[in-house]
Amino acid sequence: MFQFIYSLLIRLALPFILIRLWWQGRKAPALRQDWPHRLGFVPEISGPVIWVHAVSVGETIAAGPMVRRLLARDLGATILMTAMTDTGLAQARKMFGDRVTYAYAPYDTPGGIRRFLDRINPRILVILETEIWPNMIRQCRRRKVPVFLINARLSERSARGYERVRGLAGPVMKSLSWVAAQAERDAERFRRIGVAASHVEVTGSVKFDVDIPEDVRAASETFRRSLGPRPVWIAGSTHAGEDEQLLVAHQGILKRHPAALLIVVPRHPDRFDAVASIAEAQGFSVARRSQGQDPAAAQVYLADTMGELMMLYGASDLAFVGGSLIERGGHNPLEPAAWGIPVFSGPHVFNFETIFERLLADQGVQLVDGSEALARDVSRLFSDENECNAYGERALAVVNKNRGALDKVVEGIIERL
Numbered sequence: 197m198f199q200f201i202y203s204l205l206i207r208l209a210l211p212f213i214l215i216r217l218w219w220q221g222r223k224a225p226a227l228r229q230d231w232p233h234r235l236g237f238v239p240e241i242s243g244p245v246i247w248v249h250a251v252s253v254g255e256t257i258a259a260g261p262m263v264r265r266l267l268a269r270d271l272g273a274t275i276l277m278t279a280m281t282d283t284g285l286a287q288a289r290k291m292f293g294d295r296v297t298y299a300y301a302p303y304d305t306p307g308g309i310r311r312f313l314d315r316i317n318p319r320i321l322v323i324l325e326t327e328i329w330p331n332m333i334r335q336c337r338r339r340k341v342p343v344f345l346i347n348a349r350l351s352e353r354s355a356r357g358y359e360r361v362r363g364l365a366g367p368v369m370k371s372l373s374w375v376a377a378q379a380e381r382d383a384e385r386f387r388r389i390g391v392a393a394s395h396v397e398v399t400g401s402v403k404f405d406v407d408i409p410e411d412v413r414a415a416s417e418t419f420r421r422s423l424g425p426r427p428v429w430i431a432g433s434t435h436a437g438e439d440e441q442l443l444v445a446h447q448g449i450l451k452r453h454p455a456a457l458l459i460v461v462p463r464h465p466d467r468f469d470a471v472a473s474i475a476e477a478q479g480f481s482v483a484r485r486s487q488g489q490d491p492a493a494a495q496v497y498l499a500d501t502m503g504e505l506m507m508l509y510g511a512s513d514l515a516f517v518g519g520s521l522i523e524r525g526g527h528n529p530l531e532p533a534a535w536g537i538p539v540f541s542g543p544h545v546f547n548f549e550t551i552f553e554r555l556l557a558d559q560g561v562q563l564v565d566g567s568e569a570l571a572r573d574v575s576r577l578f579s580d581e582n583e584c585n586a587y588g589e590r591a592l593a594v595v596n597k598n599r600g601a602l603d604k605v606v607e608g609i610i611e612r613l
Contacts, residue, residue, distance in 0.1 A: 223466045251324070263275060277299075334368060373395060399608070406531060422492075426456065433505070435462075439460065441566060442458070442516065443496070515539055527547075530595055539560065
């Protein structure tokens with residue numbers, strides 16, 4: 197009954213979802229490309245298929261090392277990467293080119309999922325983190341397609357939400373073949389909401405196994421040389437409500453370090469113009485990467501391109517990770533930490549609680565609660581090269597100490613194929 201009601205509601209909502217997609221496509225035309233994929237109309241794939249689903253950019257980046265390992269194993273299968281967002285697919289294409297196949301994941305209607313599965317006939321489905329769609333998972337299990345939830349995390353708030361809809365969530369959780377949880381607390385919550393205990397394993401977070409390809413390192417070094425010896429800090433994956441605070445912090449930093457450069461990387465492309473306008477309205481000289489403008493004379497460099505955040509982290513002296521000054525839950529701090537640079541974050545980091553706990557335990561991250569604290573602490577590190585390097589080294593040490601989850605996940609997938 198719960199499944200029927202859910203499917204009916206999502207069918208009724210589908211016209212409005214498609215209208216919203218069309219409306220958003222005014223500013224992000226890529227959203228309108230391949231829109232039939234979202235109804236399950238994708239090109240057919242012959243032969244074995246490993247389906248890897250990551251909702252957006254962060255999950256796609258996290259999936260990258262795993263996909264590279266699977267490609268290196270030469271398993272004789274096509275790897276299909278799907279995402280719900282245009283930015284997620286753009287990131288995947290930038291990472292893998294023509295080595296894998298791409299599609300938008302279908303909306304979770306029974307018909308859309310059925311058409312999608314008919315056309316790709318996957319051998320397994322690997323889902324990153326907590327992207328749980330009832331029809332997707334249950335139809336896969338009905339076809340005897342194992343469903344793996346990799347790098348799985350579940351906050352207490354989300355667990356309570358699933359418990360409130362146990363009639364719908366319970367059968368879905370029982371359909372999961374393997375949950376590779378980031379931490380024991382995540383594993384306990386998955387067992388609590390219905391995943392069989394024998395199907396849950398704590399593997400750690402694959403995000404600690406972040407790798408930086410050589411071409412990204414080379415591009416980062418080249419870009420850094422173009423900036424000269426000035427102090428550079430970056431604000432990655434920023435959201436509405438944060439940019440104003442970050443720019444106020446930069447004003448404070450410029451009082452002590454007049455040559456400092458702030459690189460701003462908004463999380464969503466539809467905010468690029470708005471962030472540029474905010475910075476200009478506050479009196480900053482702004483250069484935009486998409487227009488090829490030289491950052492040499494700028495105070496704020498707007499990285500309004502896709503798929504370059506990792507490279508830009510490497511070109512910076514220290515990093516602030518966005519989504520954390522507002523109650524968004526934060527983004528992945530391990531990407532800048534892997535470069536060995538100091539990492540700052542706001543206090544709202546519940547999406548990455550285990551990762552932040554480990555960084556905080558070894559003083560590998562600094563939490564700030566607003567623009568004043570951020571300006572003070574960034575300025576302090578710009579003034580003290582030894583302390584700046586020490587923070588960066590501690591952050592990198594945490595990354596290196598916690599590597600290994602990726603090997604467990606890849607071996608677990610191959611064993612269960």
